[in-house]
Amino acid sequence: MDEKQLQDALATVFAADSALYQNRGFQRRIGYGVRPALVNIDLANAWTRPGNAFTCANCDAIIDAVNALLVPARRQKIPIIFTTTAYAVTEGPNSDMGMWGKKIPAEVLQEGSEAVQIDSRLNRRPDEHLIVKKRASAFHGTMLAGFLRAAEVDTVIVTGTTASACVRNTVEDAIAEGFRPIIPRETIGDRIAGAIEWNLFDIDAKFGDVEPLSNVVAYLEGLNGAPR
Amino acid sequence: MDEKQLQDALATVFAADSALYQNRGFQRRIGYGVRPALVNIDLANAWTRPGNAFTCANCDAIIDAVNALLVPARRQKIPIIFTTTAYAVTEGPNSDMGMWGKKIPAEVLQEGSEAVQIDSRLNRRPDEHLIVKKRASAFHGTMLAGFLRAAEVDTVIVTGTTASACVRNTVEDAIAEGFRPIIPRETIGDRIAGAIEWNLFDIDAKFGDVEPLSNVVAYLEGLNGAPR
Amino acid sequence: MDEKQLQDALATVFAADSALYQNRGFQRRIGYGVRPALVNIDLANAWTRPGNAFTCANCDAIIDAVNALLVPARRQKIPIIFTTTAYAVTEGPNSDMGMWGKKIPAEVLQEGSEAVQIDSRLNRRPDEHLIVKKRASAFHGTMLAGFLRAAEVDTVIVTGTTASACVRNTVEDAIAEGFRPIIPRETIGDRIAGAIEWNLFDIDAKFGDVEPLSNVVAYLEGLNGAPR
Amino acid sequence: MDEKQLQDALATVFAADSALYQNRGFQRRIGYGVRPALVNIDLANAWTRPGNAFTCANCDAIIDAVNALLVPARRQKIPIIFTTTAYAVTEGPNSDMGMWGKKIPAEVLQEGSEAVQIDSRLNRRPDEHLIVKKRASAFHGTMLAGFLRAAEVDTVIVTGTTASACVRNTVEDAIAEGFRPIIPRETIGDRIAGAIEWNLFDIDAKFGDVEPLSNVVAYLEGLNGAPR
Numbered sequence: 001m002d003e004k005q006l007q008d009a010l011a012t013v014f015a016a017d018s019a020l021y022q023n024r025g026f027q028r029r030i031g032y033g034v035r036p037a038l039v040n041i042d043l044a045n046a047w048t049r050p051g052n053a054f055t056c057a058n059c060d061a062i063i064d065a066v067n068a069l070l071v072p073a074r075r076q077k078i079p080i081i082f083t084t085t086a087y088a089v090t091e092g093p094n095s096d097m098g099m100w101g102k103k104i105p106a107e108v109l110q111e112g113s114e115a116v117q118i119d120s121r122l123n124r125r126p127d128e129h130l131i132v133k134k135r136a137s138a139f140h141g142t143m144l145a146g147f148l149r150a151a152e153v154d155t156v157i158v159t160g161t162t163a164s165a166c167v168r169n170t171v172e173d174a175i176a177e178g179f180r181p182i183i184p185r186e187t188i189g190d191r192i193a194g195a196i197e198w199n200l201f202d203i204d205a206k207f208g209d210v211e212p213l214s215n216v217v218a219y220l221e222g223l224n225g226a227p228r
Numbered sequence: 229m230d231e232k233q234l235q236d237a238l239a240t241v242f243a244a245d246s247a248l249y250q251n252r253g254f255q256r257r258i259g260y261g262v263r264p265a266l267v268n269i270d271l272a273n274a275w276t277r278p279g280n281a282f283t284c285a286n287c288d289a290i291i292d293a294v295n296a297l298l299v300p301a302r303r304q305k306i307p308i309i310f311t312t313t314a315y316a317v318t319e320g321p322n323s324d325m326g327m328w329g330k331k332i333p334a335e336v337l338q339e340g341s342e343a344v345q346i347d348s349r350l351n352r353r354p355d356e357h358l359i360v361k362k363r364a365s366a367f368h369g370t371m372l373a374g375f376l377r378a379a380e381v382d383t384v385i386v387t388g389t390t391a392s393a394c395v396r397n398t399v400e401d402a403i404a405e406g407f408r409p410i411i412p413r414e415t416i417g418d419r420i421a422g423a424i425e426w427n428l429f430d431i432d433a434k435f436g437d438v439e440p441l442s443n444v445v446a447y448l449e450g451l452n453g454a455p456r
Numbered sequence: 457m458d459e460k461q462l463q464d465a466l467a468t469v470f471a472a473d474s475a476l477y478q479n480r481g482f483q484r485r486i487g488y489g490v491r492p493a494l495v496n497i498d499l500a501n502a503w504t505r506p507g508n509a510f511t512c513a514n515c516d517a518i519i520d521a522v523n524a525l526l527v528p529a530r531r532q533k534i535p536i537i538f539t540t541t542a543y544a545v546t547e548g549p550n551s552d553m554g555m556w557g558k559k560i561p562a563e564v565l566q567e568g569s570e571a572v573q574i575d576s577r578l579n580r581r582p583d584e585h586l587i588v589k590k591r592a593s594a595f596h597g598t599m600l601a602g603f604l605r606a607a608e609v610d611t612v613i614v615t616g617t618t619a620s621a622c623v624r625n626t627v628e629d630a631i632a633e634g635f636r637p638i639i640p641r642e643t644i645g646d647r648i649a650g651a652i653e654w655n656l657f658d659i660d661a662k663f664g665d666v667e668p669l670s671n672v673v674a675y676l677e678g679l680n681g682a683p684r
Numbered sequence: 685m686d687e688k689q690l691q692d693a694l695a696t697v698f699a700a701d702s703a704l705y706q707n708r709g710f711q712r713r714i715g716y717g718v719r720p721a722l723v724n725i726d727l728a729n730a731w732t733r734p735g736n737a738f739t740c741a742n743c744d745a746i747i748d749a750v751n752a753l754l755v756p757a758r759r760q761k762i763p764i765i766f767t768t769t770a771y772a773v774t775e776g777p778n779s780d781m782g783m784w785g786k787k788i789p790a791e792v793l794q795e796g797s798e799a800v801q802i803d804s805r806l807n808r809r810p811d812e813h814l815i816v817k818k819r820a821s822a823f824h825g826t827m828l829a830g831f832l833r834a835a836e837v838d839t840v841i842v843t844g845t846t847a848s849a850c851v852r853n854t855v856e857d858a859i860a861e862g863f864r865p866i867i868p869r870e871t872i873g874d875r876i877a878g879a880i881e882w883n884l885f886d887i888d889a890k891f892g893d894v895e896p897l898s899n900v901v902a903y904l905e906g907l908n909g910a911p912r
Contacts, residue, residue, distance in 0.1 A: 001241060006237075009233075013234055013422045016421060017422065020419065021420065024281040026281075026331070031330070053252040079778050088810075089813070092811070093761075094763050096827060098406050098831060099258060099403050099407065099834050102258040103254070103258055103434055103435060104434055105253030126772075127773050128778075129773070135403075135827075136400055140404045141825070143819075145633070146632055146633050147634070147782060149605055149633055149782075150634030151782075164430045165434050175327050175328060175363075176326075176364065176602055177602050178603070178606030180330075191248065191252075192244075193241055194241045202427070205331075205332075205392075206331055206364075207364075207393075317582075320583070321607055322535050322536075322583050324585060324599060327606050355544075355545050357550070362602065369598055369599040369600075370598075370599075371552060372597075374861050375862070376862070377554075379549055380838065406830045406835075457693065457700075462693075462697055468685045469690055472877060473876035473878065473879070477876065480738075481789030484787050484788065509708045554859075555863065558713075559714055559859065559890055560710050560889075561709030591859075592856055593856070596857070596860045620890070628821070631782075631783050632825070635783065636783060648700075648705065651886070658848045658849070658883070661787075661848075662820075664787070
């Protein structure tokens with residue numbers, strides 16, 4: 001099965017599934033709020049550059065798409081957060097990989113290494129927070145929920161990698177915590193065929209609005225500063 | 229595309245994806261621990277019986293499979309938990325649906341209604357906890373993590389519905405919290421074609437071990453009481 | 457040492473401590489926000505009526521003070537939440553008391569019993585949420601943070617019992633989660649001499665604003681509905 | 685009121701309060717488990733050295749006491765964690781201080797500064813985790829709970845500063861999460877008169893066992909490696 005055949009097969013399945021969801025009242029639109037934050041998941045070298053166990057496909061285009069969001073986000077001065085996943089101790093009983101190293105090759109994500117630094121093409125600035133997480137979700141075991149709430153954020157725009165783990169789990173937690181998740185389709189990456197498609201399908205049905213990048217850019221450009 | 233064609237197409241995709249994952253060091257086995265708990269997700273009437281927006285497919289077989297686990301689990305006296313999803317207030321700004329009612333038809337899950345009661349075919353006993361959750365994960369906004377830790381549980385067997393939301397998110401949180409998630413394949417349900425397959429594929433690659441029911445039954449039968 | 461002597465001794469200590477705190481930059485005012493919620497901690501019969509291990513002192517006056525808040529809170533239609541602490545299983549390894557029953561007599565707080573019902577003098581209404589918590593903080597293992605964020609709350613007014621456990625821990629979590637905690641002094645109870653004074657002193661120095669009841673009532677009466 | 689008079693006054697109050705607690709079933713002993721971790725709260729220069737807004741009293745003795753624990757803890761190879769509190773952005777709406785900077789002088793705790801480094805007299809080793817927290821509790825918004833569970837820890841020994849904020853809140857969360865908190869009295873610091881006494885009194889009554897340092901040292905020395 002080549003890429004074209006896979007896409008066709010998934011499109012057929014999703015059409016049938018959407019009919020059921022629409023009939024049942026799923027796939028509603030959560031909509032944009034008035035105070036967004038931009039949360040960029042694991043756009044570090046291990047994911048965005050070739051040669052790592054975590055390397056994803058198509059990352060040049062994803063970096064470009066995220067940069068297209070960063071321009072209006074920075075102009076509007078909304079909170080911008082980057083995450084990476086990294087471990088201080090990758091051997092023995094004191095490892096901060098917890099149980100995750102028993103499922104995935106977490107041991108290559110050594111804290112302090114070049115692999116876990118944010119991709120330099122994104123030009124992270126000093127007031128754009130870097131959250132070093134240990135688990136898939138950017139909310140799990142991090143300051144993120146408390147930070148966003150104190151900043152009076154109501155909408156969380158999620159980009160990055162991967163659709164089948166860290167992005168999806170972050171979106172699930174975002175809506176659970178009471179935020180509106182928005183996922184610009186062109187900014188999401190993964191490493192296996194199909195994973196972007198089926199995970200964004202599930203997300204759009206139940207957890208957040210998957211939107212064209214251009215819509216999210218237009219939304220950010222149109223913000224005129226919610227009163228605090 | 230009929231069911232057979234869908235299964236064949238997904239099997240082809242998963243074979244290619246598995247080759248990449250194996251090569252990269254994903255799809256490891258987390259393994260069974262010595263003190264399991266059994267967590268049954270949303271096996272309430274809204275999901276297990278016909279006629280509800282949340283009704284899933286194939287629930288008679290799923291109920292049978294869960295009962296096959298409950299027999300040794302009860303004999304071994306491991307902690308058993310059931311969850312349901314229900315809301316006390318389904319209209320207005322004071323609703324406990326939070327943002328979720330903006331994506332899914334949560335308003336049909338009225339607390340106290342027959343729809344949100346655990347399916348009577350499972351014979352829930354008084355010392356088997358019923359957690360009324362508001363979000364997808366059984367861990368989010370509930371006592372579950374604290375309860376399991378105090379009970380010295382190291383392994384969480386997850387059953388129920390749905391693969392594409394509550395089961396998956398519970399498994400993601402279980403491994404994040406430091407437990408070993410085990411998912412008996414025959415006990416998992418959903419309502420759309422493909423969702424069980426691709427979600428269990430993602431789970432098995434990254435978050436927990438998807439196992440044949442017979443293996444999990446044998447594991448429970450073989451427990452001889454971990455020393456506390 | 458009688459009550460008068462205790463109060464005098466504590467006043468002397470607090471004066472010296474406040475001088476240090478003021479000099480160091482503690483005891484700042486967090487201030488009121490624009491969208492408050494009212495969270496009433498454990499004003500159930502076990503705490504408010506005589507004869508229980510959890511019975512607190514002076515509860516008639518506390519109930520009156522909370523009712524003085526409920527009048528404007530209900531008129532302004534702000535979210536109102538009551539908590540109680542109750543356990544479904546109070547014996548054996550499956551107990552939901554977790555570790556807490558090893559420190560306090562949690563076993564008397566049986567779920568479903570009259571003891572854990574909210575005091576009828578507060579006339580809890582159906583759309584005022586009842587959270588059954590297992591731990592001290594109203595946020596720990598409950599839906600509270602997600603609910604408040606989805607309701608766009610920025611300020612949490614905390615009342616109830618006890619100053620030295622559930623009220624204090626709820627306030628600590630409220631500010632950690634990004635809310636402004638306000639504690640109306642006359643609405644807070646405890647069962648041992650000194651505990652209200654020293655806990656409110658610590659809270660006011662570091663975690664939330666301890667305010668006269670009249671100020672909080674005036675604040676609620678003056679709300680004119682923050683735009684959503 | 686001098687220090688001696690304060691101690692006498694508090695001793696009188698605590699004696700009366702203890703009588704009530706004993707009669708009611710509080711002040712139980714939670715006891716030591718078999719797999720402890722040592723969690724050292726905010727023993728960084730801002731707290732342990734003179735001249736900072738956060739400087740605590742009596743820190744030379746506290747450092748000695750913590751070192752007395754570190755010797756057997758390191759020999760037994762139990763997990764050892766240090767926390768500090770530090771902020772990357774201390775001005776403007778993107779601050780990670782959240783609401784806490786509105787109550788306390790959090791702005792002096794700049795990430796990367798000497799002030800927030802662990803006191804060098806404790807000789808923190810590379811495999812002893814450093815958690816940079818944003819809130820009072822070492823559990824809030826950090827990996828701690830997930831890490832401890834994955835490491836199969838059942839007992840959390842808590843040392844450090846301050847009794848009235850970070851130590852207390854960490855202990856409250858530790859028992860809530862299902863661990864046995866043990867607090868060696870000589871290792872706990874604060875900056876205001878009375879705060880150590882009344883907070884350890886409350887903790888011992890409800891949240892964890894306050895123990896003489898020598899008992900905790902003896903416990904660590906006597907561990908012979910729980911089977912995993």
